[in-house]
Amino acid sequence: MNILKKWFVAVFVLVMLFNIQHQVADAADYRTVKVVSGSSLLVRESPNDTANAIGNLVKDEFVIEFSSSNGWSHIQAGDVKGYVTSSFLSVPPSKIKIAKSKSGLVVKSKPSPSAPTLATLKYNMIVEDYGSVGNGWSFVQYGNVVGYVKSDFIGQAKTTTKYVNTGSGVIVRNIASQSGASVGSLSNGTQVTVHATLVGWSYVTAGDIKGYVVDAFLSTKKPVVPFNNINFNLTIRDVEKNEKSKLIQKLQDGRETYLIYETTKYGYSAELTYIFIGGQLEYISYDFLPEQDSYHTWDQMSTLHDRLHRQGIAEFGTDYQFTYTKYSSLHTNWEKNSYTALITVNDDNLYTSARLTYYRK
Template identity: 30%
Template sequence: MKKLLPYAIFLTFLISVFVGQISASAEGTLVIQKLVEDATIYAEPSADSVEVDQIAKGSYVTATNVSQGWTYIQTHQLEGYVETAALVNVKSEGYLVVQKGGTALFTYPSQNAQKVGQVYENRVIFVYGTAPGGWSFVQYGQDTGYVATNSLKKPIATTKRVNAVNGAVLRLTASPNGEELGTLANKTIVQQYSTLAGWAYVETDTQKGYINASELTDLQKLGNKVYNKGVPVVKGENKRVALTFDDGPNAKVTPQILAILKKHNAKATFFMVGPNVSNNSAIVKQVYKEGHEIGNHTWNHSKLTTLSKTNVKQEVDRTSNATYAAIGQYPTVFRPPYGATNDQVRSVITMPTILWSIDTLDWKHRNADKILAYIKTSVKDGSIILMHDIHQTTADGLENVILYLQKQGYEFVTVSEILQ
């Protein structure tokens, strides 16, 4: 039987709830966890305090971590402390509401439960898990609850670019009054999942939310053309270069290069060969998660102009499939080994073919200082710089390259970005 809370404890309890709500609101997101076992909710973080109620295994809760093995939780009807060991973190996935007129949000997975609110059609909501009977536990803005699973659909992403000189304000909900989550810088590449009443739901590698749809523009369709330089920027904007690395990933050198790029907030493109992708999948994932672009550099590093069309396709497809197995995405650009391409090769390549405008010859001289010397003599706005992330000397010379180019006013972008 539920025990009544003494007034003093109850007051303390309400204050902690209020503080927790402020914290969640300030962060712009809720921390959702799931019960992995039945648990008792206590008024204070102690098994000696008043028992508030019981909560069943499989329940989803809003959680705030507390010290010494206790977590403060909230549901629509209950709140208090449970032992942290009874909880597990759950990840969310974005889903699109496809039911005409939207779908109701309930406190429990039942049509007879209390309604929390309504989530309208074409909104993107976050699904944390499912419950028996065709229900999903979801979050939209600061609201959580259960919706009918058949009212949802996994959305398809479209790649867009932010087109707003002062950046686009990212909001928690599709409304000018929605909580501000930050600003997406001009020219940021995003994945757009839906548009509703002038608002677009977008995601980057680190941020997600709604922006004004008018602040997005389509990316140019590059097709399978051959490129050896990027597009110069308009007057007044920062000059750009694309750092590219071939033949990796390498278990020793590539992580060093990634650390240097991260230190200087620089993005790059890695043209990977198939066996190294398969043997270093964790590094491939790191490259992708840190916002760099992954390109296809064939499986055997063969000179493609000497192969049949069938063998060219096999060389490219094997590496594309290995990349998909590692990160769930196919390579976006292609670089032929030795720069060897012709009409026959291009006829089976669907990605843009990327050559280079500066060859540092790092593979030949293996001298860290010479890398920068080659770049100094030729670099200009839109340069695509060729290096290799399989040589220690390349990693040794990279920081000086970045520092020099930054001092000259360059920013570092991926190949796909520099072609736009």
């Protein structure tokens, strides 16, 4: 038991370090529409109260927020680009609308036909409509395209109900492309409302999550969903009743309970371990080399990690953080809504270990 405890403490420290460094590249350029909630708001050259004022925004004026940090937001409003106090911005209400102009929905930088064109969106594309700004214009967003369109050229979408039908779930993106920023994920069997389908992508809503998913991963009939063991609300009894793998051992050590199974994962034989502390599930671990001591070379370690890494991308998506220490360890880390997933290949005192661990957030 002491070996297990030491191993989980070591990996937990690694995860904490990864969390400090973690950045999701897809979200780096993501833009958020905000509205001025105060009576007026100064725009400054830099995020500092003493910086020069370069503009003044009024209540209910829309802005594009590029990023926020330490109480300041980097924004653009019209031709003015600078920094404002974040607390004076709020998220405006919006409605999901569909582009109904068959010649394309033209997005302008200002509510005027003579303003520069930012993009022309295809017929049946979905936009977030933040409301009318007068004179027949509406302020909308599609991914990172934020601007003004003629209100008559957008309308209500006819919706249908479908279900996520893929074992690993789906990534939801802000545009209909694999290059879009990830805005969330939906698990297998989740019911979604489909607002439109275009070139293999469907715009869906499910609770607070909304965006584009690959349409091939949806079906009209709810799939039979197998036991989802990556669920940190499971009790010890839930696992014992529903886990189909062969139970090897159940161990109790004070407040800690270990359920250890023989299984397969990513095409490898593995030991699957559930760790409960005080009856609450905290860790789920797959040990891919449970009985193998070896002098693995760095090339062999890298090859093993690469195989596991590719399987991890298929399960969790491309929003990962990769780090390594040559001749010693390789790690890939994913941050999901309710858990952290970590693939590790380590060499410690001539013993090579390879694990996938899920951690409760």
